[in-house]
Amino acid sequence: MTFFKKYILLAIIMLAIFLRFWKLDSMPIGFNDDEAAFGYDAYSVLKTGRDEWAKVAFPTFESFGDWKLVGYLYPTVLSELFFGKNVFAVRFPSALIGVLAVISTYLLAKKLFDQKTALFAAFLLAINPWHIIASRNAFESDILIFTVSISVYFFLKGIEEKKYLLYSFLGFALSFYVYRSAWFFLPLFVSTIIFLHRNILQKHKTDLLKALIFAFFLLVPLLPTVLTFSGQSRFFQESFIYGVANQGIKNEINEKRGACFEHSKAFFCKMAYNKYLSNITTYVNNYFENLSSQTYFTKGPANGYQSFSNRGLFYDFELPLLLVGIVMLIVKKEKAAKILIPWILLVPLGASFTGVGNPGRLNIMLPAPQIIAAYGFFAMLTLLNKRRLKGAVIFSAAIIITISLVRLWTDMFYFYPKISGKYQRYGYQELFKFIASHKNDYNQIIISRKNDNAKQYIHYMFFGDIPPEKFSDSSFTTRYRGEDKWQVVEKIGNVHFYPAAPNLEDVEQKTLLVTEEHEVSYAQEPIHVVKYPNGDTAFELYDLDKVREKLKVTDDQL
Amino acid sequence: MKLKKNLLLIAIIALSAVLRFYNLSNIPAGFNDDEAAFGYNAYSITKIGKDEWGKMLPFPVFESFGDWKLVGYLYLTAISTSIFGLSEFATRFPSALFGVFTVFATYLLAKELFNKRIALLASLLIAISPWHVIASRNAFESDLLSFFITLGIYALIKAFEEKKYLKYSGALFVLAFYIYRSAWIFLPLFLLTILLLHQSQFRKFKKEFLKYTIIGIVFLLPLIPTIFSFRGQSRFVQESFITGATRIGITNDINIRRGLCSNNMPTFTCTIIYNKYISFTKTYVANYFKNLSFDSFFENASPTGFQSFATRGVFYLFELPLLILGLLVLFKRKDPSLKILIPWILLAPIGASITGIGNYGRLNLILPVPQIIAAFGLYAFLTNLNLKALRLAAIATITIVITFSLCKFVVDMFYVEPFFTSRYQRYGYKELFTYLNNQKSSYEHFYISGKIDNSHQYIQYLFHQKVDPQYFLSNVKRSHAKDGWVSMESIANYHFPQSAPGPEQIPKKSLLVTGSKEVNYPVGPISQVKYLNGEVGFEVYDVDSIKAANLKQDK
Numbered sequence A: 001m002t003f004f005k006k007y008i009l010l011a012i013i014m015l016a017i018f019l020r021f022w023k024l025d026s027m028p029i030g031f032n033d034d035e036a037a038f039g040y041d042a043y044s045v046l047k048t049g050r051d052e053w054a055k056v057a058f059p060t061f062e063s064f065g066d067w068k069l070v071g072y073l074y075p076t077v078l079s080e081l082f083f084g085k086n087v088f089a090v091r092f093p094s095a096l097i098g099v100l101a102v103i104s105t106y107l108l109a110k111k112l113f114d115q116k117t118a119l120f121a122a123f124l125l126a127i128n129p130w131h132i133i134a135s136r137n138a139f140e141s142d143i144l145i146f147t148v149s150i151s152v153y154f155f156l157k158g159i160e161e162k163k164y165l166l167y168s169f170l171g172f173a174l175s176f177y178v179y180r181s182a183w184f185f186l187p188l189f190v191s192t193i194i195f196l197h198r199n200i201l202q203k204h205k206t207d208l209l210k211a212l213i214f215a216f217f218l219l220v221p222l223l224p225t226v227l228t229f230s231g232q233s234r235f236f237q238e239s240f241i242y243g244v245a246n247q248g249i250k251n252e253i254n255e256k257r258g259a260c261f262e263h264s265k266a267f268f269c270k271m272a273y274n275k276y277l278s279n280i281t282t283y284v285n286n287y288f289e290n291l292s293s294q295t296y297f298t299k300g301p302a303n304g305y306q307s308f309s310n311r312g313l314f315y316d317f318e319l320p321l322l323l324v325g326i327v328m329l330i331v332k333k334e335k336a337a338k339i340l341i342p343w344i345l346l347v348p349l350g351a352s353f354t355g356v357g358n359p360g361r362l363n364i365m366l367p368a369p370q371i372i373a374a375y376g377f378f379a380m381l382t383l384l385n386k387r388r389l390k391g392a393v394i395f396s397a398a399i400i401i402t403i404s405l406v407r408l409w410t411d412m413f414y415f416y417p418k419i420s421g422k423y424q425r426y427g428y429q430e431l432f433k434f435i436a437s438h439k440n441d442y443n444q445i446i447i448s449r450k451n452d453n454a455k456q457y458i459h460y461m462f463f464g465d466i467p468p469e470k471f472s473d474s475s476f477t478t479r480y481r482g483e484d485k486w487q488v489v490e491k492i493g494n495v496h497f498y499p500a501a502p503n504l505e506d507v508e509q510k511t512l513l514v515t516e517e518h519e520v521s522y523a524q525e526p527i528h529v530v531k532y533p534n535g536d537t538a539f540e541l542y543d544l545d546k547v548r549e550k551l552k553v554t555d556d557q558l
Numbered sequence B: 001m002k003l004k005k006n007l008l009l010i011a012i013i014a015l016s017a018v019l020r021f022y023n024l025s026n027i028p029a030g031f032n033d034d035e036a037a038f039g040y041n042a043y044s045i046t047k048i049g050k051d052e053w054g055k056m057l058p059f060p061v062f063e064s065f066g067d068w069k070l071v072g073y074l075y076l077t078a079i080s081t082s083i084f085g086l087s088e089f090a091t092r093f094p095s096a097l098f099g100v101f102t103v104f105a106t107y108l109l110a111k112e113l114f115n116k117r118i119a120l121l122a123s124l125l126i127a128i129s130p131w132h133v134i135a136s137r138n139a140f141e142s143d144l145l146s147f148f149i150t151l152g153i154y155a156l157i158k159a160f161e162e163k164k165y166l167k168y169s170g171a172l173f174v175l176a177f178y179i180y181r182s183a184w185i186f187l188p189l190f191l192l193t194i195l196l197l198h199q200s201q202f203r204k205f206k207k208e209f210l211k212y213t214i215i216g217i218v219f220l221l222p223l224i225p226t227i228f229s230f231r232g233q234s235r236f237v238q239e240s241f242i243t244g245a246t247r248i249g250i251t252n253d254i255n256i257r258r259g260l261c262s263n264n265m266p267t268f269t270c271t272i273i274y275n276k277y278i279s280f281t282k283t284y285v286a287n288y289f290k291n292l293s294f295d296s297f298f299e300n301a302s303p304t305g306f307q308s309f310a311t312r313g314v315f316y317l318f319e320l321p322l323l324i325l326g327l328l329v330l331f332k333r334k335d336p337s338l339k340i341l342i343p344w345i346l347l348a349p350i351g352a353s354i355t356g357i358g359n360y361g362r363l364n365l366i367l368p369v370p371q372i373i374a375a376f377g378l379y380a381f382l383t384n385l386n387l388k389a390l391r392l393a394a395i396a397t398i399t400i401v402i403t404f405s406l407c408k409f410v411v412d413m414f415y416v417e418p419f420f421t422s423r424y425q426r427y428g429y430k431e432l433f434t435y436l437n438n439q440k441s442s443y444e445h446f447y448i449s450g451k452i453d454n455s456h457q458y459i460q461y462l463f464h465q466k467v468d469p470q471y472f473l474s475n476v477k478r479s480h481a482k483d484g485w486v487s488m489e490s491i492a493n494y495h496f497p498q499s500a501p502g503p504e505q506i507p508k509k510s511l512l513v514t515g516s517k518e519v520n521y522p523v524g525p526i527s528q529v530k531y532l533n534g535e536v537g538f539e540v541y542d543v544d545s546i547k548a549a550n551l552k553q554d555k
Helices: A003-021 A033-048 A070-083 A087-112 A115-126 A129-136 A141-160 A164-175 A181-196 A198-227 A229-238 A245-261 A266-272 A275-289 A293-297 A318-331 A337-351 A359-365 A368-383 A387-420 A428-441 A456-463 A468-472 A544-557 B007-021 B033-048 B072-084 B088-113 B116-128 B130-137 B142-161 B165-177 B182-197 B199-203 B206-227 B230-239 B247-262 B267-273 B276-291 B294-298 B319-333 B338-347 B349-355 B360-366 B369-384 B388-424 B429-438 B457-464 B469-475 B543-554
Strands: A444-448 A477-481 A487-492 A495-498 A511-516 A528-531 A537-543 B445-448 B476-480 B486-491 B510-515 B527-530 B536-542
Touching: A003 A087, A003 A115, A003 A129, A033 A070, A033 A087, A033 A456, A033 A468, A070 A087, A087 A115, A087 A129, A087 A141, A087 A368, A115 A368, A129 A141, A129 A359, A129 A387, A141 A164, A141 A181, A141 A198, A141 A337, A141 A359, A164 A181, A164 A198, A181 A198, A181 A337, A181 A359, A245 A266, A245 A275, A245 B388, A266 B388, A275 A337, A275 B294, A293 B276, A318 A337, A318 A368, A318 B319, A337 A359, A337 A368, A368 A387, A387 B247, A387 B267, A428 A456, A428 A511, A428 A528, A428 A537, A456 A487, A456 A495, A468 A477, A511 A544, A537 A544, B007 B088, B007 B116, B007 B130, B033 B072, B033 B088, B033 B457, B033 B469, B072 B088, B088 B116, B088 B130, B088 B142, B088 B369, B116 B130, B116 B369, B116 B388, B130 B142, B130 B360, B130 B388, B142 B165, B142 B182, B142 B338, B142 B360, B165 B182, B165 B206, B182 B199, B182 B338, B182 B349, B182 B360, B199 B206, B247 B267, B247 B276, B276 B294, B276 B349, B319 B338, B319 B369, B338 B349, B338 B369, B349 B360, B369 B388, B429 B457, B429 B510, B429 B527, B429 B536, B457 B486, B469 B476, B510 B543, B536 B543
Parallel strands: A444 A495, A444 A511, B445 B510
Antiparallel strands: A477 A487, A487 A495, A511 A537, A528 A537, B476 B486, B510 B536, B527 B536
8 A cells, every 4th residue: 555545545444533533422313212221221221231131131121112233232332331311421332333344434435446446436335425424313223234244354365375265254243233224134244145155165165164053052042033033023114914004904995995996806906905915015015115316315214313404324426426327337247246246136135125305224234335336436537538528527526525525514514403403302411411400300201201101201310310220120110011012101209100090189289290392281471481492382391280380370369 | 820929029018009099088087187278279270270378380380279289199188089089098099009109119129238037027017017118098299208218219229230220210219309308418418428428320321310309300390489488488497396396305405504604603604515515416416316217106196186196006016026037137247238228217306306206107108118127037037947946936936926916006096096096186177067957057157266275277167078179179268377377367257266156145045165175154065076985076056045045144
C-alpha cells in the first residue's frame, strides 16, 4: 500500500467515525423500546449477573416476550461498564461495529477486486445513509453487516490459506447469536458459496470439514431456542402466514370468491382463489418488492425505524453505479459475482415472510451493494476511453457525492429529528427523569399506556434508575406474561401503568397522572408538559388533586 | 399444406380473437369518457362530416374535452360505426381488431429475430397477455401503437436484407405519430438508438434511407403546429409533475427542508442542496424506475382498473422467471436482437415518467417485447434440457401452469374485475340515460350534477341517447374553462350544473340526477342506478315532489 492510499483509508475511517459518533446520544432522537431493553438488561447483567427476569441470559433473553438474542447484550454490558448506564453507552457498540464494518468492507472488496475499488466501496459504506442510521441505533441487525462481511473475507482468504477457514466459520457461527435474520440467510448463503467454490475448495476438504464441525459445535447451545417458541416468536407474531396480515389475505380471497361464485362453479372458484395461491403470490411479491428500487431509493417507512422516513436508504447516484456493476459482473463473468449475486438474492428470502421494506431485516445485505456500485464506477471509467471524458466523469461524481453528503447531513441532523420524535419514543427520558425526582411527592403515579403498547416500563427502569433486584421483587413490582406471551407490567413501586386514563373518582389522593395530548380534557392546566422537538406535545402531567379542586370550584360556581 | 403448417398460428390468432371480442360491449364493465368521446365524435363525422365542435373532418387532432386527441383512432371508429352503428361494440371494435393484428405482428417480428417456434410462443404469450387483452378491449388509442411499432420494426429489419421494405416501415412509423402522443417521444428516441446501433446495416442503403426519412418527415409536417402549441402539450401541462398538480407537493417539500436547513446552515448551501432541479430529477428518476419495476407489472395494477386491473397484475407471474432467464441468456449470448429489444424496453417509460407512475395506457407500447423475451427464455430453457423425459415433464408442467393461469385470468376479467372496478369505469351511464330517455314524455328538463365525475357526463348523454349531431351543435351551450377543458352548460333540455342546484332554482317538471348521498331531501329518489358491487351510483329525484315536500315541512 502506498503511503498516500494508506491515508485515504485512514481518512475514510475518520469520516465513518465522525458520521457515526457525532451527537450519538441525541441522533437518532429519542430512545426506542428495544434500545432501552438492551440498555436496562445489560445494566441488570452488570449488577446481578442476570437479566430483568432474573434469568441467566444465554443464548436468548426474554425482554418484552420477543426473546432477543444475546449478541448485542454482552457488548452493551461491556460498554456500560466503561461509560455507565446512558444512551451513549447503549449505542456505542453498534456505532463502533459500524466503523469496523467499513474496514471489513475494504478488506473484502480488496480481496474481490482491487485496492481502488476497495477504497471506494469502503467510502460508499462510510457515507451510506442506511448504514449510518443502523449504526447509530442500538439495534442488533447491523452487527451482522460486520460479522458477515469479515467472515466472507476470511472465507476467500481461506481458499488460499486454509487456516483462515476457521476464522471464517467462527464469524458465521457467532452471527447466529446476533440476530435472527442470520438464521435463515447464513445457511443458504454459506452453502451456496461453498457450492460455487467447490472446485477450489476440493484442496482443503478436511479443513473445510473441520471448520464446519467447529461451527456446528458452536451452534449447539442455540438448538433448543431454534426449535421452540422463543426462537420463532417473531415469526409467529409477524409473518403473513400466521400473523395479523393473514386476515387481510383471507378477506381478499373471500371477496373474490364471492364475486366468482355468482358466475361460476364453486370448485373452479376455489381453484382460482385459495390461501396457497395467495400465500405464494404474497411471498413472491414481497420478495421482489424487497429487491426493488422503491425499497432502497424512495422514502423509507413513516416511522423511520432503522431508516429515514424523509429520504431513501441509498443515495440516488448509487443506482446507476449498481446497475452498471451488476451488468458488468455478469458480462465479464467476474469471480466476485459468485459471492455478491447470491448475497443480494438470498437476503430477502427471510424478510419476505414478514413483509416489505423492513430495513432492520434487510440490512444484512450491506455492504454487497456498495461493493458492486464501487466496481460499477470503475468499470464505467474503463469503458470511457478518452482521458478528458474520464476526468469530467470523476469531477462530476465528486460534485454529486459532495452535494449528496451535505444533503444527508442536513436531512439527518436538522430535518429528521423534527419529524421522527413520535416514532422514536422521544420524551420518555425527560418524562421519567421528572417522575423519578418527584415520585416521593405523590402516593401514586399513573401512566396511561393508551397510545404506546405497554413498553413504557422499560424506559422508567432505564431513566428512573430502578435497581434490578427491586424489579424482581414481587411486592415492589407487578408483572406477568399476557396471553400472547408479551409481558405486561402493571406497577413498579408507586408508578402504575394503566391501559387508559382512569376516572377521577376512582383515584386516591396525591396522584400524578401522565397522558398523551388530548387523551383527557381537564379545566386544570397540566403541571408539566413534555414536548417533541417540533413543538407538539408528547406528554401531559396532571396533579389530580388540583384537577379535582378546580372541578369543585367550577361546580360551586354553577 | 400451407394451412396445415400454420395451423398452430391460426389457432393462436383464433384464441386471441375470442379473448378480445367475446362480450366486448360489457367487458370492461362501464364505458369511460374517452371511449364515449371517440364513439360520438366518430358518429358525428359519419352523419354530418363534423366533430362535436362543428369542425369539418378534423385533422390531425380533434378537441374533444379540451385534451385535443389525435385523429388516428377517430377515423377508424368512424368506419366501424358506419358499419355497426353507434354502440359500445363498434367503438371498441378497432382496438380489439388491432389487438388481434398485434398478435400476428408479434409472430412476424419474433420469427425475424429468432425462429418460428419462438415466434409461436411469443404470439401465444401476447395473445393471452392480460395487459394486452384488456388494452385491446378498451376503446383507447395507445394499444394501437404496439401494432404499428412492432410491424414497423419488423419491416425495418426486413429492409436490412431487402430495401423495398423500408417504405412500409416508414409508413407505419409515420402513422403511429397520428395515433397517440406517447409515440412522439418514444419513436424518435427509439429509431435514433436503433440507427446508432445498426450503423453498418444502414450504411448499405444510405440513399434510400435518407430519401424515406425525408418523405417521412414531410408526412409529419401537418403535426408540427400541434406539437408546438397548447393543443399538443395540453395533457403534458395538465398532468406532468413539472407543470401539473403534483408540482405543488414537490415545492412544499423543498420549502420545508430549506427552512429547517437555513436555521443551521448558510442559505446558499441550502439552496444548492434543496432546489427544484434536484427534486425534479429525483422524481423523474424514481418514476422511471417504478414504471419499470416488478410492482408495476406483477402486483395489483391500479385501484381503478383503468387500462389494467384492480385485482391482479398486468403480467402472469410465470412470465417473470421466463423474462429473467430470457434476458440472462440473451446477454450471455450477446444476441443481436438485444440491440432492438433492450432500447425498446428502456425507452418505453421515458414519456410516461414525466406524468407519474402506473399509467398503463402510457406504458403499453412496451408490448410485445416482454413476451418475445419470455418466449425466448422458455425456448432456451427447454432446449437446454438434455434428457427427453425431463423436457417432456417441463413441457407438461408449463402447459398446466399456462392453462391454469389463463383460466384464472378469464375468471378474473369476466367475473371478478367488474365487481371491483365498475364504479371507476363510468358504469351506469347507459342505464341512467336510457332511463331518462324513457321519461321524456313526463318531464321537460333534466339536471345532471357534475359532482359525480368531472363534468364529462354530457358525452355519455350524447352517446347513449344517440343524440343527433346537428341537433347537438345547434342546441349546445358551453364554454372553455381556464385550463382549456370544456365546461358544459346545457344541451337543449339537458343541463349539466357543477353540483346539484337547489330545488327552487329548477323549473317545473324536472328530474335531478345526483351522486349517492350528494343531497338530502325529505323525499327519496324515484330511481337509482347501482354499480355492480351493489353500491348506489346515481340517484334520480323528481324535483316537483321535493318542492311539495319542502313546502309541507315549512308549514
